Amino acid sequence: MTLRVGVVGGGQLARMMIAPAVELGIELRVLAEQPGMAASLAATAVGDYRDAETVLAFARDVDVVTFDHEHVPQPVLHALEEAGVAVRPGADALRFAQDKLLMRARLEELGMPQPDWAAVADATELQDFLDAHGGRAVVKTPRGGYDGKGVRVVSAATEADDWFTVLAEDARGGALLVEELVEFTRELAQQVARRPSGDMRSYPVVETVQREGVCAEVIAPAPHAAERLADVARGIGEAIAEGLGVTGMLAVELFETSDERVLVNELAMRPHNSGHWSQDGAVTGQFEQHLRAVLDLPLGDTTPREAWSVMVNILGGPVAGGLSDRFAAAMAEHPAAKIHTYGKDPRPGRKVGHVTVAGDELDETAYEARAAAVHFDD
Amino acid sequence: MTLRVGVVGGGQLARMMIAPAVELGIELRVLAEQPGMAASLAATAVGDYRDAETVLAFARDVDVVTFDHEHVPQPVLHALEEAGVAVRPGADALRFAQDKLLMRARLEELGMPQPDWAAVADATELQDFLDAHGGRAVVKTPRGGYDGKGVRVVSAATEADDWFTVLAEDARGGALLVEELVEFTRELAQQVARRPSGDMRSYPVVETVQREGVCAEVIAPAPHAAERLADVARGIGEAIAEGLGVTGMLAVELFETSDERVLVNELAMRPHNSGHWSQDGAVTGQFEQHLRAVLDLPLGDTTPREAWSVMVNILGGPVAGGLSDRFAAAMAEHPAAKIHTYGKDPRPGRKVGHVTVAGDELDETAYEARAAAVHFDD
Numbered sequence: 053m054t055l056r057v058g059v060v061g062g063g064q065l066a067r068m069m070i071a072p073a074v075e076l077g078i079e080l081r082v083l084a085e086q087p088g089m090a091a092s093l094a095a096t097a098v099g100d101y102r103d104a105e106t107v108l109a110f111a112r113d114v115d116v117v118t119f120d121h122e123h124v125p126q127p128v129l130h131a132l133e134e135a136g137v138a139v140r141p142g143a144d145a146l147r148f149a150q151d152k153l154l155m156r157a158r159l160e161e162l163g164m165p166q167p168d169w170a171a172v173a174d175a176t177e178l179q180d181f182l183d184a185h186g187g188r189a190v191v192k193t194p195r196g197g198y199d200g201k202g203v204r205v206v207s208a209a210t211e212a213d214d215w216f217t218v219l220a221e222d223a224r225g226g227a228l229l230v231e232e233l234v235e236f237t238r239e240l241a242q243q244v245a246r247r248p249s250g251d252m253r254s255y256p257v258v259e260t261v262q263r264e265g266v267c268a269e270v271i272a273p274a275p276h277a278a279e280r281l282a283d284v285a286r287g288i289g290e291a292i293a294e295g296l297g298v299t300g301m302l303a304v305e306l307f308e309t310s311d312e313r314v315l316v317n318e319l320a321m322r323p324h325n326s327g328h329w330s331q332d333g334a335v336t337g338q339f340e341q342h343l344r345a346v347l348d349l350p351l352g353d354t355t356p357r358e359a360w361s362v363m364v365n366i367l368g369g370p371v372a373g374g375l376s377d378r379f380a381a382a383m384a385e386h387p388a389a390k391i392h393t394y395g396k397d398p399r400p401g402r403k404v405g406h407v408t409v410a411g412d413e414l415d416e417t418a419y420e421a422r423a424a425a426v427h428f429d430d
Numbered sequence: 431m432t433l434r435v436g437v438v439g440g441g442q443l444a445r446m447m448i449a450p451a452v453e454l455g456i457e458l459r460v461l462a463e464q465p466g467m468a469a470s471l472a473a474t475a476v477g478d479y480r481d482a483e484t485v486l487a488f489a490r491d492v493d494v495v496t497f498d499h500e501h502v503p504q505p506v507l508h509a510l511e512e513a514g515v516a517v518r519p520g521a522d523a524l525r526f527a528q529d530k531l532l533m534r535a536r537l538e539e540l541g542m543p544q545p546d547w548a549a550v551a552d553a554t555e556l557q558d559f560l561d562a563h564g565g566r567a568v569v570k571t572p573r574g575g576y577d578g579k580g581v582r583v584v585s586a587a588t589e590a591d592d593w594f595t596v597l598a599e600d601a602r603g604g605a606l607l608v609e610e611l612v613e614f615t616r617e618l619a620q621q622v623a624r625r626p627s628g629d630m631r632s633y634p635v636v637e638t639v640q641r642e643g644v645c646a647e648v649i650a651p652a653p654h655a656a657e658r659l660a661d662v663a664r665g666i667g668e669a670i671a672e673g674l675g676v677t678g679m680l681a682v683e684l685f686e687t688s689d690e691r692v693l694v695n696e697l698a699m700r701p702h703n704s705g706h707w708s709q710d711g712a713v714t715g716q717f718e719q720h721l722r723a724v725l726d727l728p729l730g731d732t733t734p735r736e737a738w739s740v741m742v743n744i745l746g747g748p749v750a751g752g753l754s755d756r757f758a759a760a761m762a763e764h765p766a767a768k769i770h771t772y773g774k775d776p777r778p779g780r781k782v783g784h785v786t787v788a789g790d791e792l793d794e795t796a797y798e799a800r801a802a803a804v805h806f807d808d
Contacts, residue, residue, distance in 0.1 A: 054773070055754045071449035074471060075709075077753060077771030077783065093452060093471065253765075331453075335766050335788075350761035357735050357788075375455060376433045383728035388713050393455030395432070405455065410713075410735075 054079045055347055058111055060101050061120025062089035064394040064403065065323050065339075068331070070094050072340035078347070082120075083110040090394045091120070104131040111137045118300055118346045119322055122149040140248065140299040140346040141321045148296050149321040152194045152229045159316055162295040164288060166316045167307070168232035174216060179209035181230045191215070192229045203265065205233060234315055236307035240274050241326035242289035244302045245341045245351050252293055253341070253351040255334065257285035260305070260326050263367075266401065269422075270363040272329040272356065275414060284314050292319065301342040303327060325365070325403070330354070332390040332408040333361030358410035362418045364425035366405035369398030371430050375405055382407075382427035389424035404428075432457045433725055436489055438479050439498025440467035442772040442781065443701050443717075446709065448472050450718035456725070460498075461488040468772045469498070482509040489515045496678055496724045497700055500527040518626065518677040518724040519699045526674050527699045530607045531572045537694055540673040542666060544694045545685070546610035552594060557587035559608045569593070570607040581643065583611060612693055614685035618652050619704035620667035622680045623719045623729050630671055631719070631729040633712065635663035638683070638704050641745075644779065647800075648741040650707045650734060653792060662692050670697065679720040681705060703743070703781070708732070710768040710786040711739030736788035740796045742803035744783035747776030749808050753783055760785075760805035767802035782806075 055078045059066040062084025070093060073080040083106070084095040099106035101124050108131060111117050116138040129143035141149075148155040156169045168185065172178040182189055191212045193202040206212055215228055239262060243255040256273035273282070285306060293302045296319075303324030305317040327338035336344075336352025344351055369375055375393045382391060386409070393405035407425040411417035433456045437444040440462025448471060451458040461484070462473040477484035479502050486509060489495050494516040507521035519527075526533040534547045546563065550556040560567055569590045571580040584590055593606055617640060621633040634651035651660070663684060671680045674697075681702030683695040705716035714722075714730025722729055747753055753771045760769060764787070771783035785803040789795035 053752050053754065055757075067452065070452050074445065074448050075768075075770050076757075077773055335768075344761065349757050350765065352761065353766040355766070374431050376431065379433075379454075379727050383722065383730065387728065388731040388733070390453075390713075392453050395455055 056081060056114040056116075057343055057346060058083065058114035058117045059091070059094075059120055060107060060110070060117060060124055061085065062091040062095055063120045064090040064396070066091035066094070066120040067394055068323065068328075068339045068392075069343060071331075072337060072343055076340065076343070078343055080343075081110070081114055083107065090396055092395070102128065104128045107132060108135055108137075111135070116140055116346050118342065119146075122146055122321060126150070138346075142297065142299065145297045145299065146321060149319055150195060152192055152318075153227065154194075155319060156229060156231075158296060159292070162291060164292060164295075164316050165314060167234050170230050171227040172230050173219075173227040175209040175213065178206075178212055178228070178230055182207070182209060185232050188233045190231045190233055192231065194226065194229050201265075234307045234317075235309060236315075237310050238274075238308050239317070240277075240285060240306040240308055240314065241270070241324070242285040242304045242306060243324065243327045243330075243338060244286075244289040244293045244298075244304075245300070245338075245345045245354075246293040246298050246302065247345050247351065248299050248348045250294070251351060252290055253354050254286045254289055255327060255330060255338070255354045256356060257282050257306075258326055258329065264401070266365070266367060266403070267325045268365055268367065270326050270329050271414070271418065272333055272361045272363070281308070281312075281314065288314065288316065292316070296321075300346045301327070301338055325406075328392070328406050329361040329363040329408050329410075331392070333357055333363075333410045356410075358417075359412050360414045360417045361408060361410040362414075362421040363406055363408045364421045365403055366393070366407065366425055366428040368400045368402060368430075369404040369428055371398070374398070375428055378427045382424050385427075386420055386424035389420060391424070393428075434459060434492040435721055435724060436461065436492035436495045437469070437472075437498055438485060438488070438495060438502055439463065440469040440473055441498045442468040442774070444469035444472070444498040445772055446701065446706075446717045446770075447721060449709075450715060450721055454718065454721070456721055459488070459492055461485065468774055470773070480506065482506045485510060486513055486515075489513070494518055494724050496720070497524075500524055500699060504528070520675065520677065523675045523677065524699060527697055529572045530570055530696075531605065533697055534607060534609075536674060537670070540669060542670060542673075542694050543692060545612050548608050549605035550608050551597075551605040553587040553591065556584075556590055556606070556608055560585070560587060563610050566611050568609045568611055570609065572604065572607050579643075612685045612695075613687060614693075615688050616652075616686050617695070618655075618663060618684040618686055618692065619648070619702070620663040620682045620684060621702065621705045621708075621716060622664075622667040622671045622676075622682075623678070623716075623723045623732075624671040624676050624680065625723050625729065626677050626726045628672070629729060630668055631732050632664045632667055633705060633708060633716070633732045634734060635660050635684075636704055636707065642779070644743070644745060644781070645703045646743055646745065648704050648707050649792070649796065650711055650739045650741070659686070659690075659692065666692065666694065670694070674699075678724045679705065679716055703784075706770070706784050707739040707741040707786050707788075709770070711735055711741075711788045734788075736795075737790050738792045738795045739786055739788040740792075740799040741784055741786045742799045743781055744771070744785065744803055744806040746778045746780060746808075747782040747806055749776070752776070753806055756805045760802050763805075764798055764802035767798060769802070771806075
């Protein structure tokens with residue numbers, strides 16, 4: 053019997069599960085939002101993931117349902133679980149990825165290091181927080197944000213008025229999340245795979261470089277990461293995976309501060325941009341690992357294949373022509389670069405591909421990856 | 431514009447082009463012999479590759495046509511080329527892979543080292559060759575053989591009577607190929623990728639271990655291969671790729687003799703079992719390289735990622751249940767093993783998957799690969 057994994061969502065994360073699924077011999081079935089998406093090759097259904105009937109019909113005849121994104125509503129997740137479908141990560145874990153206030157509260161219970169935070173229901177409460185934190189803070193909508201969307205640095209409570217208005221109109225009520233503006237020296241990410249049986253495997257902590265709120269580059273492992281830092285990051289990742297009951301891949305985005313603290317910034321319960329390096333740079337890539345984890349198969353070796361891997365995102369892509377028009381020049385100059393494109397039309401700021409180079413020397417490896425990726429700009 | 435590669439044939443070689451095609455962002459279209467084949471995920475047509483109209487219709491709207499096997503008849507290849515389709519490798523190159531007598535004659539012209547050979551039209555000519563070569567020789571049908579089929583060691587001319595009878599009935603006439611029985615110490619394979627523009631990249635020469643005429647194991651690079659041997663093998667591979675006008679991947683199977691000669695045994699103008707190690711063990715795997723070569727894109731780096739890679743075929747597979755029933759045990763004990771299965775039903779002797787392990791130490795690497803593959807036996 054061929055194992056069958058159903059993926060809700062047809063974006064590039066679902067697309068990048070295709071290669072390891074085909075290689076292992078797992079049948080991947082994708083519920084795509086619309087035709088022609090990045091994962092369309094594996095799409096067996098097109099439909100609305102917010103509709104329980106659509107998702108239930110899709111989930112028939114698969115061994116497990118997993119996700120390209122975390123936006124499937126709780127009622128749909130519960131309907132799946134009540135119908136006896138294996139949902140990984142499950143509804144109870146996904147709550148914490150879907151609601152940043154729930155996430156902050158749960159991390160506090162788990163004793164995880166994180167920025168000062170509060171739930172603020174109105175401008176007065178936000179102003180109080182600002183006053184107590186030097187007059188500036190980060191305000192986030194608890195739901196629906198990604199890649200810097202739904203995140204705003206404010207220095208006056210009025211700067212979040214529009215969001216408070218939306219909240220007031222939302223029948224569910226609720227609050228905004230406000231967080232201390234952390235003076236970080238750099239951003240890190242820790243990935244952990246966890247099986248339903250509880251087994252976990254962690255990847256080395258990586259450094260992520262963001263530009264305009266979007267991941268631009270990842271260096272694996274994080275340079276100058278002392279053993280203590282790597283241990284602390286891994287400990288945080290594993291405690292969160294276990295404490296939140298995550299199954300599949302978990303990514304924990306972290307701030308490293310000048311006083312050597314590590315604070316949890318964001319979570320993602322799925323393969324994550326910070327782990328794309330592992331496709332080419334680790335014995336087991338994150339997409340294969342996610343499939344193994346959600347199928348409750350033993351996890352693969354996460355050891356890096358080379359001393360350094362550098363992943364550079366292709367953001368936007370060429371203004372004229374397609375990405376493949378740039379293959380010839382990029383490949384001619386960078387024969388060791390691993391080029392990935394997602395079958396998406398170029399658009400300013402959009403993640404349309406990435407390039408990974410692995411090597412012995414960080415400087416050279418990073419140069420090669422950046423220089424290869426530049427071929428796909430404008 | 432997305433690049434489109436059409437592959438004639440839906441077997442595991444076409445299947446293993448899917449992963450690099452999806453990652454690079456190339457559209458792969460497969461003409462499968464029947465539904466449900468190994469490469470069915472990418473199948474856009476099902477039909478008979480011996481029918482020119484079927485293949486011409488399939489070839490419409492692709493940038494290049496390439497192959498899962500070498501059995502497409504010359505008239506079909508010519509029809510494609512006359513219709514202006516880019517066919518890689520082309521009809522003129524494929525002749526030499528389709529007819530072993532043509533291949534031997536051409537290699538002789540090129541001055542390539544090979545076993546003594548002759549075209550024998552009847553038992554008398556075969557007996558003459560036997561008498562001149564110690565009474566034993568290898569007889570081959572020039573066309574249609576693979577994995578040991580169409581190959582027979584004989585010590586009396588009468589042992590080929592059935593094949594002579596078939597030849598006599600074949601309107602094309604023709605002869606059998608008879609070759610000296612080479613006293614080889616081991617078998618090697620040299621892979622070369624060649625672009626239409628002429629650029630080539632070679633992989634390191636590997637050692638192949640055959641059991642009952644079928645490739646069982648590959649060690650990359652070939653152990654104890656002195657630089658001279660590696661240079662000779664690469665020289666032979668590149669001379670053949672150029673001399674025969676091959677585009678895409680070429681595999682040259684070689685005998686190494688006790689007196690340190692290297693003789694050409696067989697050719698394959700496509701990705702080849704001897705190169706499966708490169709998927710996990712080289713910077714650029716042979717399936718990505720084949721796609722790049724047939725699209726006339728610059729070729730990728732062929733450097734091994736680790737000192738050693740060992741690939742072990744899964745032959746036959748479990749007598750009961752499917753291959754995926756064995757994942758749990760194999761993965762639990764061998765977390766660094768890269769497991770590949772082809773979506774084919776187990777059947778004695780059939781190639782249904784392979785396992786590759788890459789590492790620093792040959793003994794340990796080979797042990798891991800063999801021990802992981804054993805989980806998929808009987």
